[in-house]
Amino acid sequence: MRYDQRNLALFDTYTQAGLMHKNGYPVQVHHVITEDDYILELDRMPYGVEGDTPNLRPPVLLVHGIISSAADFVLNKPHQSAGFLLADRGFDVWLVNCRGTPYSNYHKTLTTKDPEFWEWSFDEIGRYDLAATIDYVTQVTGFMNISLVVWSQGFTETLVLLSTRPEYNAKINLVAAYAPVGNISHIETPLTLLGPVAERVASVLHYFTNGALLTSSETSQFLINQFCNNVFRGACFLPVNIAVGASREQLNKMYRAQNFIMYNYGFAENLIRYNQVVKELASP
Numbered sequence: 001m002r003y004d005q006r007n008l009a010l011f012d013t014y015t016q017a018g019l020m021h022k023n024g025y026p027v028q029v030h031h032v033i034t035e036d037d038y039i040l041e042l043d044r045m046p047y048g049v050e051g052d053t054p055n056l057r058p059p060v061l062l063v064h065g066i067i068s069s070a071a072d073f074v075l076n077k078p079h080q081s082a083g084f085l086l087a088d089r090g091f092d093v094w095l096v097n098c099r100g101t102p103y104s105n106y107h108k109t110l111t112t113k114d115p116e117f118w119e120w121s122f123d124e125i126g127r128y129d130l131a132a133t134i135d136y137v138t139q140v141t142g143f144m145n146i147s148l149v150v151w152s153q154g155f156t157e158t159l160v161l162l163s164t165r166p167e168y169n170a171k172i173n174l175v176a177a178y179a180p181v182g183n184i185s186h187i188e189t190p191l192t193l194l195g196p197v198a199e200r201v202a203s204v205l206h207y208f209t210n211g212a213l214l215t216s217s218e219t220s221q222f223l224i225n226q227f228c229n230n231v232f233r234g235a236c237f238l239p240v241n242i243a244v245g246a247s248r249e250q251l252n253k254m255y256r257a258q259n260f261i262m263y264n265y266g267f268a269e270n271l272i273r274y275n276q277v278v279k280e281l282a283s284p
Helices: 005-013 014-023 081-089 122-141 151-164 167-172 188-207 218-227 230-235 238-242 245-257 267-274
Strands: 028-033 036-047 057-061 093-094 147-152 172-178
Touching: 014 036, 014 057, 028 122, 036 081, 036 122, 057 081, 057 122, 057 151, 081 093, 093 122, 122 151, 122 167, 147 151, 147 188, 151 167, 151 172
Parallel strands: 057 093, 057 147, 147 172
Antiparallel strands: 028 036, 036 093
């Protein structure tokens, strides 16, 4: 996604559903509750600007990446945005906002001020958010399986879902992955320089943010606008590439282990969470 001042201004002015409506597309706002009680916003474009047709429209689910939201798929002009393009080409388009995004900062018993609200990573997004969303889309549309268009960490979450809950392989007929992330040992990012002190940096960030590194606020919007000026365009995403929010800890473990592996909670907790003894884990 290429962010410029015009796009950032649009994002400040309109909600995600508002961006779709502004461009002349029909939009439905749905909500999904996950197994661990997070409440997600799921936006639907059942057809494109040309209107509905009697033909069945196959559902496609768009899954965003880290420090992002489904707005990325509709932020640019209709001929440049994947969400609009798919709707205009005969698909029933669903856009999920995973936990931690401004559109899905809700839980049945917790608030964003509770540290427990932020105790998750891309593992939970895959196993719970994607699972609940896929179940909901198939139930509403009547289709037995759907297609996925995933970007960056959205692919990581898909790998988690399909490996930990293999029954969902039958519910997905296609995965189209853009900039897919699996094994992160070969990444080139300033994050690699922080390896020896990553936990200390994370502790400082957690102290000031209570773990909420993915949320939208006046302060964060101001900083983004300042960093994304022409002068700092090349460094625009340096801060967020380092402070990768809720998935930061597990990503750091995976990078050091140089493998795609589960997080190690300790022997007893691993049995509870994974229902098995896992030999190769990212050590805490």
